[in-house]
Amino acid sequence: MSEPNIYQPFLMRIDKITEEAPLVKTFKLVFVNDEEGKKFQFKAGQFGEYSVFGEGECTLCIASPPTRPGYIECTFRQAGRVTGALAGKEEGEIIGFRGPYGNTFPLEQWQGKNLLFIAGGIALPPLRCVIWNALDLRDRFKEITVIYGARSVADLVYKQELEEWAKRGDLKILTTVDPGGETPDWKGEIGFVPAVLEKADPICENTVALVCGPPIMIKLTLPVLAKLGFSPENTFTTLENRMKCGIGKCGHCMVGKYFVCKDGPVFTLAQLNQLPPEY
Amino acid sequence: MIIEKKLLKQDSVEKLFAKLKADGRRILAPKAQGDEIFFEQVASASEMAKDYIQTTLSPKGAVFPRVEALFRYQMEGKDVKIENNSEPQPTVIFGLRPCDAASFAILNSVFSWDYQDSQFKSRLAQTAAITVSCSRADEYCFCTSVGGSPGDTKGSDILLTRIGSGDYLAEILTEKGKAMVTLAPELFAEAPSEDKEKYLAKVPVKFDLKKLTEKLPEAFNNNELWMEQSLRCLGCGACAFVCPACVCFDIQDESKRESGVRLRCWDSCGFSLFTAHTSGHNPRPVQSQRWRQRVMHKFSYFNDRQKYLGCVGCGRCSRKCPADMNLLEHLKAIAEAR
Known part of the structure; x- marks a missing residue:
């Protein structure tokens, strides 16, 4: 061929x-x-x-x-x-x-902005890529905040990196576990991600929010972000859908006329609001 | 564009087959299996089904097989060796209908936008279509409602139309068609001055395509409509398997100890597993949403993205639906809704 x-x-x-x-x-x-x-x-x-x-x-x-x-x-x-x-x-x-x-997070456009990462459970990996990317180019961004929650202490992923990030002075990190998921020596927050976010009260001016987590977490986090003043254009997420080819041919991941694999996986909340609920 | 018109005698088809085979091409033609007719490799024109409006399966499999290897692999200790497919054999599809011929461009629009699917493209490049126009149609046919016609030349390399004498009026349409004529110029006589039109089936326009495509985006949210239309749907996927334009596929591995093959297989948005996540979450959990996807993809999304409709009006999906769901009726209902 x-x-x-x-x-x-x-x-x-x-x-x-x-x-x-x-x-x-x-x-x-x-x-x-x-x-x-x-x-x-x-x-x-x-x-x-x-x-x-x-x-x-x-x-x-x-x-x-x-x-x-x-x-x-x-x-x-x-x-x-x-x-x-x-x-x-x-x-x-x-x-x-x-x-x-797939497409990418527009990091080039985020120079000079604050970055707010909000992740739940096994959904930290896609944001971890962006977090390290930003930390490796630290002087291009202003404040970096990470809010990460899991069901229990055992379910937190990248435990070593979470500790490493906590020790660095150049980002703020809040880890939380669901009530009942804590261990006796747990030093982090106890509570669900949306509540921890609301308490943390990050500023929305000049800030981009990246949210990734289980559907229920996203559903409850978005209203909090809106309340804090984040616009749909400045709220980003990455979608997943069943995929086979990954290159816009096999038809599996379609959401309306869009392919998550080609038009996504990164979408702004403004874009998601235009999509039918097929994800 | 017609390069030239010729006359192909009825008894010359056999001789043409012999010349094509001698040139190293395999010939796929409609062959009866009980009550069904499939495109299969034939050695002689005498094996072909004599009288058919439409074959059971479309000739899609010639360029996009039902199951095909994407590559093979061999495990050698910790190493893996990957072996790609060899070039496909030159193929002539004989006796397909103009609607079938029109479907190749639709398939191609998916396989060659953005990432280029080399396997599909080389199969398509190695395939020539000798189409036979329709002298009969049935109540399921609706090519004229979606931009085709019983004597349409789109996608064919040679279009044959049977005229009064039983011989064929041959329209040579492409360089590929011309190359086939060159293999046996003696079989192609001077064309009579007859017009093919009077030998073609009459297929009335059954719905207003423009109205349909205009109404679909809004119809998306009309749950009642999709519920009602899909009440009978079993989710069996037969409509997708007989469709010449359905292109959705699955990728699966099959292996035996150290060797295996990565396969591409036809799939259908009518199956509940089509969108099921590993977590158990399913974005289209009910059949009405899957039926909506089928209609929206073919008549709205495809239109928007690929600049083609995902349908050629062959009617196979409605002929073969075990629950007697008729796509045409449903499209008509949407197009005519107030």
Whole structure:
């Protein structure tokens, strides 16, 4: 065939596996072919199709920042056939990766702005990519605030990084767990993300809010953001939908006439308000 | 654009097949299997179904197979070797209808916008269409309502129309068509001065397409409409499988120990699993929403994004629906709603 096969994945070697939380792991992946690795570029917010040969593909964001080339990371919860098979992989084994796909967070347009990240549970990975991206270019942004909650202390992902971020003086971080999810030595907040957000009362002027979490968290967080004065144009999220091709052909991820894989996954709340509730 | 008009004698079809085969092409033509007719590889014109309005499945599979390998892989210790497909065999589809021929451009619009699907494109490039125009139609046919006609030339390389003598008036439409004539110029005689029109089926326009496409965006929120229209829908997906323009697909792996294949398979937005998340959440949990997606995608979204309709009016979905849902009736109802 004269043109390359767009469904052929890069071969990636699992360089490091981190256990994040019960059933949640992070893989650090390096390109088997150095040349492919050197050419590979992506931007914050993009995703890929990760595959276990013999089991199939699954859609996950790229959780590492583009400011750290040479590798990518993905964080996943063992839930279905492919993530189940991924979880069984060991360091040194090879998996497939197609990408990067989808649009990006417009970080270039956010220079000189405050960034407010709000995440829940397993939805921190797509924002973690942006957080590290911003921290690696720290002087381009003003205040950076992260509000992150999970059901329990055990369910928090990137525990080491949360500690690392808390120790840095250049960002503010609030971690919270649902009531009953705390441990005796838990020092963070106790309560749901929307309540913690309201209490934190971040300023909305010159601030971009990035929200990612389970549907119920998003549903209850958006009204709080509106109350705090955040406009729909300055409120960003990243959608997920069942996907197969990732490149606007297979039809699975359509929301109205839009493809989450091509027109998203990053949308502003203003854009979401125009979409039918098919996500 | 017609390059030239010729006459192909009825008994020359067999000879043409022989010449095409000698040129290394496989020939797919309508072949009866019980009451159904499918496009299958034929060795002789005598194997073809004699009298049919429409085949059961469209010839879509020639360029977009029901199941196809995207690539194969072999595990060698910790290493993985990937093997891509070889070039497809040159293929001639004979006896498809003008509506079928028109569907190739629709499929192509999906496979070659943005990312280029090399596998589809090389299959399409290697495929030639010798279409036979329709002398008969039934109540399910509605090509004329969606921009086609029983003698439409869109998408065909040669269009044959059976005239009074039983011979074919051959319109050579493309370079691919011309190349086939060049293989056997002696079979193509001078064309009679007859006009094909009088031999074509009459398919009345059944709804106002402009009104339909104008009304759909607003109809989206009319839950009652979609509920009522889809009450009978079983979610079996037959409509998508017989459709020449349905292009949605699934990707699945199949493996045996160390070797395997990544497959692309036809899929349907009528299936509840089509949108189901691993978490259990389903953005289209009920059948009426899935039916709405089918209609909206074909007659509104496709129109907007691809500048094509996702329908050629072949009527197969309504002929084959086990619950007797008739797309045409439903489109008419939407177009004529106040």
